[in-house]
Amino acid sequence: MGVGIAVGLSGFAFGVTSAGGGLTVAQTCALSLLVFTGASQFALVGALASGGNPLTAAAGAFFLGVRNAFYGLRLSQLLALPRAVRPFAAQWVIDETTAVALAQPTRRSVRIGFTVTGLSLYTLWNLTTLLGAVGADAIGDTDAWGLDAAGPAVFLALLAPMLKTTMERAVAVAAVVLGLGLLSVLPAGVPVLVAALAAPAALYVEGRRRPGSGGRPGTGHGAPGEGR
């Protein structure tokens, strides 16, 4: 499955980056096994490598991970899992599994999509992390190979099918402006969370324009940059 291989590339890049940042192979693999949310992992090793305080580094990684709570919110509705299964499914609540699950038409295919993506990504991500960490010395600079572009490209490919309506595009543009604009003034991880406010802000603006709305998704109107 395409998503899996592409993510495998980023897992490899993560392994190399982490080992290059001074973490041991065991520490690098523990991150992929236990944290399993790529952006947070990159943020943590990046902060540690640049000599940051470990707790500040962990806080940045945590804030980046908070978005997974919003994904869980949406997924719990779609997956409708029994309570006993949820603690096990939780570890797989990430960008990629959410995007694949959201794209499925029926509950059955949502569950299959989530499980297959979760299982294949978890396996691949950890294998390629190990490979990257062990092979870090042989590879040298991952940036020279362009591997650091794999992560954002994966996110872009996941995002693209979600941008169907004006409303969704407006939210995306507002989120980009907020996320980049606040980068230099807020601590790591926080700008992404503030950018999430583009969603409620857009709904609020829409509600003001057409009182009593809140019906079918996909009928929204919005202008880029309305997040603020």
Next chain:
Amino acid sequence: MTIWIAIGVTAVGCYVVKLTGLLVPAGVLERPLVRRLAALLPVALLAALTAQQTFADGRLLVVDAKAAGLAAAAVALLLRAPFLLVVGAAVVVTAGVRAMTG
């Protein structure tokens, strides 16, 4: 040792937020407004994250070879290329631009 503490804190924190989302009672999500919000939040988060991973270096904004790579990915998406080709285009173009600009 401190690195292990950072790993532990991050692992627990990230797991707890994942679980929290899944444990919110279904009743809360039946209101149309909440449902639309839950659908739009992933869009905002993914968009912000894509932009940051492309244009952010720590707390600085930079435009480097990754921007060219992402542009290539966007073109591939517009041409309805398969997923792997999209990511491959980004990686190859980024590496190519870096090789040329030294």
